[in-house]
Amino acid sequence: MITTELNYGDVYLVPKKTVVDSRKECDTSVQFGPRRFDMPIYPSNMKSVVDEETCEAFARLGWFYTMHRFNVDACRFTAAMQEKGLFASISVGVNEDTMQQLAELKAAGLTPEYITLDVANAWCVKAERMIKHIKQQFPGSFLIGGNIATAEAARDLESWGCDAIKAGIAGGRVCITKNKTGFHRPMVSTVKDCAAAVQVPVIADGGIVEHGDMAKALACGASMIMAGSLFAGYDESAGEIVEINGKHYKEYFGSASQFNKGAYVNVEGKKILVEYKGSIGKLLRELKEDLQSSVSYAGGRDLSALKDAAMIQVYR
């Protein structure tokens, strides 16, 4: 049987009566693990999106972040963030290098507040082993596991011990997985299925094109949203500015791209140039204003209003 599935661009939310006098009254904050954050969206843990400065800037602003896992000394990063009085949020893989990094953290007596297990398909035996190992070694860390795209996978990751689950396979802007392997699920269907299947928070990862997609992801049941291309190209984003014919750009490349891997092996990502857009402050302000507006259209005062928002499909 072939089923029809939906992406953010295929649906809209149905307005309700607004109950606030100003959009400023709408609260966009979210409790995620041990902390509360100003917004339910954060930059992808990709080398072309975040670096140490990006992470520090987001943490200082009260937004969530996750450092990427590529050539990063997780021990040094965790110590540096915690010495500054900020929370540490690291990414790990499933191989021996991760086992070594975790052993170093343990030996140094460090506990990152958040750990993200970051692999393309976390519904696998290697991820199961690593999730169980992390939960045993770092019971005080909030463990995010991903990525997955089905209810069955979400239930498995929850049963293995994940405190939150990141959903989204092959929906990213620099993803070529769907072309190279044939596998992908559109985001509305992915997030709805996964969020309905588990008690733990679900993070909707990838495919955010319009700011309104944040509200749609939350309406599907997501608690948090991860986005890459949305946050690429700013002063505060990772990567150098490139000048071509007098125009300025920044590189945005996939974690499974040749550029990130250093070799053309199992490549499932590409590199693109995104327009250089200066300081990120304007984007962050606008994201918050737009989400506050979404909450007001949903007839509420905080993000819980979006969870009940009715969704309609648009035929094109």
Ligand SMILES: NC(=O)C1=CN([C@@H]2O[C@H](COP(=O)(O)OP(=O)(O)OC[C@H]3O[C@@H](n4cnc5c(N)ncnc54)[C@H](OP(=O)(O)O)[C@@H]3O)[C@@H](O)[C@H]2O)C=CC1
């Ligand atoms: N969200 C998404 O849709 C996707 C995200 N990515 C991102 O790209 C990065 C690289 O991801 P990933 O390839 O998982 O990580 P790695 O390249 O770090 O692979 C991790 C380990 O898992 C093994 N592995 C990876 N994929 C498979 C598979 N399909 N079957 C069996 N074993 C596998 C690898 O072995 P071996 O290489 O020998 O197979 C390797 O030992 C990550 O940051 C990930 O988030 C990548 C693709 C899709």
Ligand SMILES: Nc1nc2c(ncn2[C@@H]2O[C@H](COP(=O)(O)O)[C@@H](O)[C@H]2O)c(=O)[nH]1
């Ligand atoms: N298939 C691949 N997916 C990737 C790769 N690198 C990162 N990602 C995923 O994309 C999102 C960001 O998507 P965007 O639409 O917001 O730009 C990111 O968080 C990862 O889940 C890759 O090389 N291949």
